[in-house]
Amino acid sequence: MTQAKDLSHLLSVEANSRKASPLKSAFVYYGKPGMTFLGGGLPLADYFPIEKIQATIPKAPFEEGIGGNISEKGFTDIEVLKRKQEGDDSHIELARSLQYGYTEGHTEIMDFVKEHTKIVHKVPYEDWDVIATAGNTEAWDSILRTFTTRGETILVEDHSFSSALETVNALGVNTFPIPMDAEGILPDKLSDLLDNWVGPKPKLLYTIPTGQNPTGSSLSTERRKKVYELACKHDFIIIEDEPYYFLQMETYTTDKEARKGKAVHNHEEFLKAMIPSFISMDVEGRVIRLDSFSKVLAPGLRFGWFVGQKNLLERLVRLHEVSIQNPSGLTQSITNALLSSWKQEGYLEWLIKIREEYTHKRDVAIDAINEFCPKDIVSCLPPVAGMFFTVHFDASKHPKFKELNEEPLNIEKSIYEQSLKQGCLMIPGSWFKAEGNSVPPQTGILENPETKNMIFFRGTYAAVPLEELAKGLEKFGKAVKIEFGV
Amino acid sequence: MTQAKDLSHLLSVEANSRKASPLKSAFVYYGKPGMTFLGGGLPLADYFPIEKIQATIPKAPFEEGIGGNISEKGFTDIEVLKRKQEGDDSHIELARSLQYGYTEGHTEIMDFVKEHTKIVHKVPYEDWDVIATAGNTEAWDSILRTFTTRGETILVEDHSFSSALETVNALGVNTFPIPMDAEGILPDKLSDLLDNWVGPKPKLLYTIPTGQNPTGSSLSTERRKKVYELACKHDFIIIEDEPYYFLQMETYTTDKEARKGKAVHNHEEFLKAMIPSFISMDVEGRVIRLDSFSKVLAPGLRFGWFVGQKNLLERLVRLHEVSIQNPSGLTQSITNALLSSWKQEGYLEWLIKIREEYTHKRDVAIDAINEFCPKDIVSCLPPVAGMFFTVHFDASKHPKFKELNEEPLNIEKSIYEQSLKQGCLMIPGSWFKAEGNSVPPQTGILENPETKNMIFFRGTYAAVPLEELAKGLEKFGKAVKIEFGV
Known part of the structure; x- marks a missing residue:
């Protein structure tokens, strides 16, 4: 070693x-034998x-x-x-x-x-x-x-x-x-x-x-x-x-x-x-x-x-x-x-x-996404660990993309609000974006034209009972369909 | 108000x-009615x-x-x-x-x-x-x-x-x-x-x-x-x-x-x-x-x-x-x-x-100091609160004061070591001195020729059973007598 x-x-x-x-x-x-230790202000355990x-x-x-x-x-x-x-x-x-x-x-x-x-x-x-x-x-x-x-x-x-x-x-x-x-x-x-x-x-x-x-x-x-x-x-x-x-x-x-x-x-x-x-x-x-x-x-x-x-x-x-x-x-x-x-x-x-419990919760969530979210619009990679799943969208496929200045964050906001309206809350991915306090010169390396219109939402299967989880994702699916006009 | x-x-x-x-x-x-909240990664209390x-x-x-x-x-x-x-x-x-x-x-x-x-x-x-x-x-x-x-x-x-x-x-x-x-x-x-x-x-x-x-x-x-x-x-x-x-x-x-x-x-x-x-x-x-x-x-x-x-x-x-x-x-x-x-x-x-208990502990400690420490050398103001008492000395009264370069800290060290030898540990006051990282110009105001040779030790009556407390202070008193040659 x-x-x-x-x-x-x-x-x-x-x-x-x-x-x-x-x-x-x-x-x-x-604690040394013969030593009266008057050094520390500890209360007696009595x-x-x-x-x-x-x-x-x-x-x-x-x-x-x-x-x-x-x-x-x-x-x-x-x-x-x-x-x-x-x-x-x-x-x-x-x-x-x-x-x-x-x-x-x-x-x-x-x-x-x-x-x-x-x-x-x-x-x-x-x-x-x-x-x-x-x-x-x-x-x-x-x-x-x-x-x-x-x-x-x-x-x-x-x-x-x-x-x-x-x-x-x-x-x-x-x-x-x-x-x-x-x-x-x-x-x-x-x-x-x-x-x-x-x-x-x-x-x-x-x-x-x-x-x-x-x-x-x-x-x-x-x-x-x-x-x-x-x-x-x-x-x-x-x-x-x-x-x-x-x-x-x-x-x-x-x-x-x-x-x-x-x-x-x-x-x-x-x-x-x-x-x-x-x-x-x-x-x-x-x-x-x-x-x-x-x-x-x-x-x-x-x-x-x-x-x-x-x-x-x-x-x-x-x-x-x-x-x-x-x-x-x-x-x-x-x-x-x-x-x-x-x-x-x-x-x-x-x-x-715990592993068994979370496997089952994850399965219920992913099954619901597969059932309620249109496959050609929503992509979701089933997680192999943790409490969270994410659903991804190409913002440029949203009917209002041009109207909303081709800004993916505007589409994210629109979906978030529609989802709240339908009664399901998932967190917009941009809320977790690491921006830092300053931009070093090497930032150029981070630009990726392939993914620049991608947005996502974070959901959890940890915190809600299973029936409610499936119901919530059905509402989210409905919001997605309304937003993307399908 | x-x-x-x-x-x-x-x-x-x-x-x-x-x-x-x-x-x-x-x-x-x-918790809003009708809202499926998939926002937070909280484990189920189950x-x-x-x-x-x-x-x-x-x-x-x-x-x-x-x-x-x-x-x-x-x-x-x-x-x-x-x-x-x-x-x-x-x-x-x-x-x-x-x-x-x-x-x-x-x-x-x-x-x-x-x-x-x-x-x-x-x-x-x-x-x-x-x-x-x-x-x-x-x-x-x-x-x-x-x-x-x-x-x-x-x-x-x-x-x-x-x-x-x-x-x-x-x-x-x-x-x-x-x-x-x-x-x-x-x-x-x-x-x-x-x-x-x-x-x-x-x-x-x-x-x-x-x-x-x-x-x-x-x-x-x-x-x-x-x-x-x-x-x-x-x-x-x-x-x-x-x-x-x-x-x-x-x-x-x-x-x-x-x-x-x-x-x-x-x-x-x-x-x-x-x-x-x-x-x-x-x-x-x-x-x-x-x-x-x-x-x-x-x-x-x-x-x-x-x-x-x-x-x-x-x-x-x-x-x-x-x-x-x-x-x-x-x-x-x-x-x-x-x-x-x-x-x-x-x-x-x-x-x-608690007040009664600490009053009694403090009394036992101060009684012991009065009994075992020479009054013309040791001064002690009985505390009215807390876990600590202090005993104060004028270092210039110590027989080795001149020999130890008229430095009060050397006397403090000498008493500390004698006390350990006799089997009682109290903490030298200088260990608690606030020195700061820099000395601003207004420091002059802090000098006080009257107290510059004063040193003290901190003891506690909180942490030890009463019999041991009195015994410890007897040992400390002995150390003081040896140090000051009385």
């Missing part, structure tokens, strides 16, 4: 100026007003499924105590989780997460680690503060999560859009861009490679390899924001019989079916993975983790010490108790069930 | 460039793997006290369900708290916190509000990002919480130290400073007015009023970081009989005994209060709140949307269930009990 490269030259001004607190040097005396927590959770291996309508025997109870019994090693007792400290996350849950990361990603260098975050939104903000300084430029997908882009913009960092097609980043275009780059090279690439938001695209293994090679060649860090990684699904087929036989049958098949992550091919330690329980357990936990090389994670810990400190202790204690009850196998089982 | 002043000219470059997400405009259609949480908590009004050794009937159980029963208005159901959204904090718990703020602080202008934070550390970081830009200068107490100062330093913002005495900020010195200020005026003052960290000082009502007037005159914002506000105690007395009769007897007396906060005198809306459950319930909740004028809080919400999003949903649901069970009166009762 290799060691991670020294990438400290990519740190921001802010990250470089962070010092460890001098108080840390005193804390080496904490006063923490929670003695015990019990939670009712689905019981692995989830034989009745994971959604609603589970009978009583499908559940089990977990318990977290203020002070654990001796020998109970997997317990994060409340006396500890409700106290200060442990910025990296509590050992028990971080060990679980690290073991899980090994099973799934097999990180190919030695000195990697995991540390806790308050979810990927917070993690992304902390990454930007750690690697970028006002005025610098980063690479992003040409359409990306608008909230993530807004985070960058407010920090005064430029977002340079990389061309994508329906399958994500185009590595050859990225290569051209970087070879012809003018000015200081970008320090990082922000990508949502699996089930991308908003396009629903998933980057192939081959493209990932090429992008990783470019990162090594041009010395940038890849931030893979992967909340949807475990929402990978079976390939879509219109053959409803064939659907039945296609689920993965065991853990090995499940793991093998996963697209390899960037971190799994990271021999140099230049990928930081943002991972989270938000999409597979619950967003409100506000718990996620970085995977990356230890030296870079250390800078993020210094930042967390003076910002979030650590994710909620209740979240850590309860989530840890849940995962300890499920064990690694139970958690994989849960993820397999 | 007055309206808050427009203080938007005090916002940072970062805060000014934050835009609300365009997706927000779509969310007005969420998949959240927690059905129910039960927690065992102390039962108000805490007749058996709040520390250890409470009998079974001193506890009660609270419950949080995934989907609440109809009519149960005080319940933050898990289907909601574990979902995305609600950056301001969930209505139920924020209503409680706002009502509590009204009872305690009676904020004297109309358009104030409260919004959730992930605790005061996070809150302070967000304040800095919202009001300061690299290169600017803020005012801080000349000794302050080292971690809070480190947050400022890493952002490239200068900290200008305001002279203090044993009772906190010296308003006349501050007034001189500001009248003679060279360059752009500071935009904010960071203060821990009650039970200050590290000095243990508490600013009197009179001084607070003067500081507030200066804020109005010189147009800066006061950030009052008040985690220790409810650790206000009875005045120290050596008369052990007199101690028994002094506790506050009811809620009215308790509230009357509180030092008025800056927010309670804020007619212009230029105070932002950082409040937190960390010291009165538990730090690991990672839950606090801002109190301030709505227009400024709006900018902080925009930042939270792209950073922490919101405090953990489990924290919000469980803390809300606890507070709903206690009600406002029960919570005040809890705070009164």
Whole structure:
């Protein structure tokens, strides 16, 4: 196994100026026999007003499924105590989780997460680690503060999560859009861009490679390899924001019989079916993975983790010490108790069930699009991961294209409004366009006359019950037919 | 009641460039009858793997006290369900708290916190509000990002919480130290400073007015009023970081009989005994209060709140949307269930009990200092609030003062090391010194020949059991005697 490269030259001004607190040097005396430690302002755990927590959770291996309508025997109870019994090693007792400290996350849950990361990603260098975050939104903000300084430029997908882009913009960092097609980043275009780059090279690439938001695209293994090679060649860090990684699904087929036989049958098949992550091919330690329980357990936990090389994670810990400190202790204690009850196998089982659920939701959505949207006008590539699908239009085929100044955005607006009128809301693709704060000279490379009239809408099959989903898409189809006069 | 002043000219470059997400405009259609909303990537609550949480908590009004050794009937159980029963208005159901959204904090718990703020602080202008934070550390970081830009200068107490100062330093913002005495900020010195200020005026003052960290000082009502007037005159914002506000105690007395009769007897007396906060005198809306459950319930909740004028809080919400999003949903649901069970009166009762506990701890510490430390060498003003006490020395009285180059820091180091040798750790005061990144011309005003040889150590009575506390201070006293040759 290799060691991670020294990438400290990519740190921001802010990250470089962070010092460890001098108080840390005193804390080496904490708990030392014979030492009365009057150094830290910690309240006594005696006063923490929670003695015990019990939670009712689905019981692995989830034989009745994971959604609603589970009978009583499908559940089990977990318990977290203020002070654990001796020998109970997997317990994060409340006396500890409700106290200060442990910025990296509590050992028990971080060990679980690290073991899980090994099973799934097999990180190919030695000195990697995991540390806790308050979810990927917070993690992304902390990454930007750690690697970028006002005025610098980063690479992003040409359409990306608008909230993530807004985070960058407010920090005064430029977002340079990389061309994508329906399958994500185009590595050859990225290569051209970087070879012809003018000015200081970008320090990082922000990508949502699996089930991308908003396009629903998933980057192939081959493209990932090429992008990783470019990162090594041009010395940038890849931030893979992967909340949807475990929402990978079976390939879509219109053959409803064939659907039945296609689920993965065991853990090995499940793991093998996963697209390899960037971190799994990271021999140099230049990928930081943002991972989270938000999409597979619950967003409100506000718990996620970085995977990356230890030296870079250390800078993020210094930042967390003076910002979030650590994710909620209740979240850590309860989530840890849940995962300890499920064990690694139970958690994989849960993820397999999630895969089945999302495959079915996706199928219902794509079936509805095929049924209700005119095929010669709407194109839709069934997603293989994530919560989102997109429907694409050639704006020049719209009857009012000339009248509306041959401006695709005017057509997008017209369809959006018609769709609202019919009672279905999908988000216009242009709302996710990465524009950046400044246009570097290399922008010419981004122009593509073939796709300049293409517009799209983003929809989700995640958030609505299935009947409503199909009904909504029927209304959207009606709006499209009205707009295009068919 | 007055309206808050427009203080938007005090916002940072970062805060000014934050835009609300365009997706927000779509969310007005969420839940509209007849509208199929395919706009947001929210997982279905059906998949959240927690059905129910039960927690065992102390039962108000805490007749058996709040520390250890409470009998079974001193506890009660609270419950949080995934989907609440109809009519149960005080319940933050898990289907909601574990979902995305609600950056301001969930209505139920924020209503409680706002009502509590009204009872305690009676904020004297109309358009104030409260919004959730992930605790005061996070809150302070967000304040800095919202009001300061690299290169600017803020005012801080000349000794302050080292971690809070480190947050400022890493952002490239200068900290200008305001002279203090044993009772906190010296308003006349501050007034001189500001009248003679060279360059752009500071935009904010960071203060821990009650039970200050590290000095243990508490600013009197009179001084607070003067500081507030200066804020109005010189147009800066006061950030009052008040985690220790409810650790206000009875005045120290050596008369052990007199101690028994002094506790506050009811809620009215308790509230009357509180030092008025800056927010309670804020007619212009230029105070932002950082409040937190960390010291009165538990730090690991990672839950606090801002109190301030709505227009400024709006900018902080925009930042939270792209950073922490919101405090953990489990924290919000469980803390809300606890507070709903206690009600406002029960919570005040809890705070009164905390006051009693800390008064007793402080008494034990000061008694021990009086007993074990030579009075002609050590001076100690018994604190009236907080977790910390300080012991002060005149370094020039140390036998090695000349030998150690008449440098007080060398004496501090010598005492620190002797104390460690004897088995007691207290933190050297110089570790908390606010130095700033640059020295403005007005620094001359800070020199005070009377106090230049004074050094101090910070200790806490919060974190250790009482017997150990007294024993530790005995060891410290021994170290002092050895050092000063008495």
